[in-house]
Amino acid sequence: MTLRSLLVITCLLLGLSLHAEALTIHVETPGTLSSYIASNEKDLITSLTLTGDLNGTDIRYIREMAGKDVNGDATSGKLSVLDISGVNIVSGGDYYCSNYNSNYNSSDNAIGSLMFNNCARLTSISIPNSVTSIGDYAFFYCIRLTSVTIPNSVTSIGDGAFQFCSGLTSVTIGNSVTSIDYYAFQNCIGLTEILVSRENTSFCSVDGVLFSKDESTLISYPNSRSNSYTIPNSVTSIGDRAFYVCDRLTSVTIPNSVTSIGTYAFYGCIGLTSVTIPNSITSIGWGAFYGCDGLTSVTIPNSVTSIGYYAFYYCSGLTSITIPNSVTSIGYEAFCGCRGLTSVTIPNSVTSIGQSAFSYCSGLTSVTIGNGVTSIGQSAFSYCSGLTSVTIPNSVTSIGWGAFDGCSGLKEIHNNNTIPQNADSFVFNGVDKTTCILYVPKGSLSSYRTAEGWSDFTTIIEEELTSNPQIQTGNIKVYTEAEAILIEGAEPGETISVYTESGSLIQTTQVTDNIVRINVPRGHTYLIKTTGKTFKVAL
Numbered sequence: 001m002t003l004r005s006l007l008v009i010t011c012l013l014l015g016l017s018l019h020a021e022a023l024t025i026h027v028e029t030p031g032t033l034s035s036y037i038a039s040n041e042k043d044l045i046t047s048l049t050l051t052g053d054l055n056g057t058d059i060r061y062i063r064e065m066a067g068k069d070v071n072g073d074a075t076s077g078k079l080s081v082l083d084i085s086g087v088n089i090v091s092g093g094d095y096y097c098s099n100y101n102s103n104y105n106s107s108d109n110a111i112g113s114l115m116f117n118n119c120a121r122l123t124s125i126s127i128p129n130s131v132t133s134i135g136d137y138a139f140f141y142c143i144r145l146t147s148v149t150i151p152n153s154v155t156s157i158g159d160g161a162f163q164f165c166s167g168l169t170s171v172t173i174g175n176s177v178t179s180i181d182y183y184a185f186q187n188c189i190g191l192t193e194i195l196v197s198r199e200n201t202s203f204c205s206v207d208g209v210l211f212s213k214d215e216s217t218l219i220s221y222p223n224s225r226s227n228s229y230t231i232p233n234s235v236t237s238i239g240d241r242a243f244y245v246c247d248r249l250t251s252v253t254i255p256n257s258v259t260s261i262g263t264y265a266f267y268g269c270i271g272l273t274s275v276t277i278p279n280s281i282t283s284i285g286w287g288a289f290y291g292c293d294g295l296t297s298v299t300i301p302n303s304v305t306s307i308g309y310y311a312f313y314y315c316s317g318l319t320s321i322t323i324p325n326s327v328t329s330i331g332y333e334a335f336c337g338c339r340g341l342t343s344v345t346i347p348n349s350v351t352s353i354g355q356s357a358f359s360y361c362s363g364l365t366s367v368t369i370g371n372g373v374t375s376i377g378q379s380a381f382s383y384c385s386g387l388t389s390v391t392i393p394n395s396v397t398s399i400g401w402g403a404f405d406g407c408s409g410l411k412e413i414h415n416n417n418t419i420p421q422n423a424d425s426f427v428f429n430g431v432d433k434t435t436c437i438l439y440v441p442k443g444s445l446s447s448y449r450t451a452e453g454w455s456d457f458t459t460i461i462e463e464e465l466t467s468n469p470q471i472q473t474g475n476i477k478v479y480t481e482a483e484a485i486l487i488e489g490a491e492p493g494e495t496i497s498v499y500t501e502s503g504s505l506i507q508t509t510q511v512t513d514n515i516v517r518i519n520v521p522r523g524h525t526y527l528i529k530t531t532g533k534t535f536k537v538a539l
Contacts, residue, residue, distance in 0.1 A: 022081075027052035031093045033061050043076040051086040056106040057093030059115060067121035071098050078121060080144070085126040085151075111138045113158065120144055123167075129153055134161050136181075143167055146190075152176050157184050159239075166190055178236050182262070186244035233257045238265045240285065247271055250294075256280045261288045263308075270294055273317075279303045284311050286331070293317050296340070299512075302326045307334045309354070316340055325349045325515065330357045332377075339363050342386075345484060345517045348372040353380045355400065362386055366519050368484050371395050376403045383430075385409050389522075392416060394441075399423050406430040414439040414463070415448075423453030433457045478528055478535040485537055487516040490530055499527040 023045050025036045030053040037045070042065050054062075060070050065079040089110060095103035097114045104114055111127060113135035123144045127134070129151045136158035139145060145165050150157070152174035160183040162168060168188045185191060231238070233255035240262035243249065249269045254261070256278045263285040266272060272292045277284075279301040287310035289295060295315045300307070302324040312318060314337035321335070325347045332354040335341065341361050346353065348370035355377040358364065364384045369376070371393045378400030381387065387407050391414040392399075399421045404410065410431045415421075418441045428436075438457040440448045445462050448454045475489040487496055494511045498518055506526070509516060520526060520539060528535040 022047040022049070024049040025052075026050075027054060027058065027087075029053070030055035030090050031057040033058040037061075037065075043078060046078050047081040048079055049083040049086075053088045053090050054084070054106075055090050055093035056096045056104075059089075059096035059106055060094055063096060063116065063119060066116070066119040068118050070094075070096065072118055080121050080123040082122060082124070083126040084128055087128045088130050089128060109133075109153075111135060113137060114140065117141060124148070127151055127154070132156075134158055136160060137163065139165060141165070146170070148172070150174050150177065155179075157181060159183055160186065162188060164188075173232050175232055175234050177232055178234055179239065180231075180235060180237075180242045181239040183241040183244060184239060185246060186241045188243075188246055189248070191246050191248060231255055231258065238262055240264060241267060243269060245269070251275070254278055254281070259283075261285055263287060264290060266290075266292060268292075277301055277304075284308055286310055287313060289313075289315055291315070297321070300324055300327070302513075305329075307331055309333060310336070312338060314338070322513070323347055323350070324513070328352075330354050332356060333359070336360055343367070343519050345519065346370045346373060348481075351375070353377050355379060356382065359383055368481065368517070368519060369393055369396070371481070374398065376400060378402060379405060382406050388412070390414070392421075394418070397421060399427055402426045402429060404428050404431060408432070410436045412437045412439060413457075415454075416441060418444045418447075420444075420448050420451035420454050423451070425453055425456065427453050428456070437461060439463045474533070476530060476533060478537055480537060480539050481517075485518045485520060485526060485528060485539060487511075487518070487528065487530070488514060490516060494531055497529045499529065500524070503527070 027033050027050060045065060064075045065077040067075055067077045069075050089106055091107050095105045097104040099114055104112055106112055109130050109132050111131055111134045115138050117137050117140040120143050122142050123146050125148060127150060130153060132153055133156045134154060137160040139162050140160055141164045144167050146167050147170040149172045154174055155176050156179050157177060159181045163183045163186045165188050167190055169190050230253045236257055237260050238258060241264045243266050244264055245268040247270045250271050251274045253276050259280050260283050261281060264287040267287055267290045269292050271294050273294045273296055275298060277300060281301060282303050282305055284304060284307055286308040290310050290313045293314060293316040295318050297320045299322050305326055306329050307327060309331040311334045313333050316337060316339045318338045319340045323346060326349060328349055329352050330350060333356045334354060335358050336356050337360045339362050341364050343366040345368040349372055350370055351372055352375045353373060356379040357377060359379050359382040362385050365386045365388060367390055372395060374395055375398040376396060379402045381404050382402050383406035385408050388409050389412045394416040405426055408430050433456045438460045440460060440462055442462045442464050445460060448460050477488040479486055490511045492511050495508055496516055497508045498506045500506060522539050525538045528537055
């Protein structure tokens with residue numbers, strides 16, 4: 001080989017490597033991108049910056065450069081970095097994608113449905129500032145995409161927009177997004193950080209750390225990897241499966257603008273340890289926190305009226321839950337498998353406890369069922385083996401099949417209804433009826449002795465039911481309910497102390513709600529101390 005030939009080959013190789021590094025193009029006329037990049041060169045380009053106007057024909061060409069053609073078949077393209085932040089996407093030209101006999105065309109100011117789906121070569125993309133919406137499955141299965149910035153112009157993120165983007169670690173959401181739809185970030189298993197735009201007027205930056213506008217709440221660390229998610233306060237709903245299986249998520253703050261949490265919204269977020277649910281939320285969807293076994297505590301605000309099916313299913317790390325008086329129903333298997341729960345108070349507002357709502361809560365030792373409950377669903381407390389005592393209020397008229405099946409630790413049952421509810425032999429299946437004592441209202445012993453499901457208990461004792469006394473001093477009321485003492489009207493932040501009648505401290509608690517409920521054993525007298533006030537209460 002001559003020296004001249006070697007130089008020519010070297011120059012050609014150098015030329016190709018230059019093409020492979022980066023290219024910047026201004027597209028003057030929509031549909032003409034291919035005229036700027038020769039077909040024999042397009043597969044060599046790894047980084048591309050575009051300005052000007054692009055239509056469907058141009059998007060089709062970009063897809064081919066990024067490894068997928070119009071039909072989703074693989075190409076030889078190597079494009080990994082795409083900057084179209086300075087582009088206007090316009091309607092017209094050829095369709096850019098064909099899927100299941102449907103053709104997809106470009107629209108003005110939109111990242112359309114399936115626009116970059118399966119472009120597995122892409123590692124980063126800068127979205128145009130003119131775009132107002134990101135369509136369904138727009139970046140579906142872009143598995144190498146590591147980061148994305150959604151500009152302030154975008155108002156909606158469609159179904160499955162970033163579904164199965166398993167390499168995605170960081171997302172920045174602009175301040176105009178009002179909805180995140182179904183499956184938007186499903187199976188984004190690498191996602192560790194979602195940041196809101198610094199231009200969001202609801203937030204401010206202090207020493208590089210993003211706080212809420214009044215600087216009272218930490219949002220995130222914008223310059224470091226974080227496992228904390230903060231959803232912009234422009235968002236009004238969190239769609240079904242929005243953060244499905246985001247297993248690196250450890251905490252999430254939901255703003256007051258959000259009114260609903262969709263079905264399976266945080267399903268399988270096994271690293272989630274805490275969640276703040278604002279007072280704006282009225283409904284928690286089916287399986288919203290299904291399998292979030294790292295969750296240790298949840299406070300449900302007074303705005304919530306229903307807790308959906310499977311809402312906290314197998315959140316086995318959950319140790320405490322506060323159910324407010326606004327809740328009227330607890331859905332099917334809502335807290336099933338929450339083995340860490342030790343006590344539960346169901347308020348008077350609840351009228352029905354769903355099927356298997358607390359089944360397999362093996363750590364549960366105490367449950368207070370409110371006087372508004374009329375039905376206890378099938379298997380509602382089945383296999384709560386740690387439960388030693390339960391009081392069924394006189395409001396309950398229906399007890400489902402196997403409601404307390406497998407509650408092998410039960411030592412006493414207090415049924416306050418003078419008329420035995422229908423209870424077949426499976427309601428208390430697995431309960432040792434030779435040692436567990438059944439307490440019934442005075443004068444109803446004979447009825448229970450002959451009633452199915454109740455007559456199986458060896459020891460049935462009548463007890464005098466007294467009305468719950470109420471003591472009031474100033475704005476504070478103290479009264480009893482089932483196995484609890486309730487304090488109403490204490491100031492938020494105030495400390496309440498509970499003592500035995502002899503003066504030994506049992507527990508202290510801080511006021512966070514209008515009604516504070518304290519679970520204590522029955523058959524004793526207690527001293528309740530608040531700021532400057534002492535109450536003597538017999539339970």
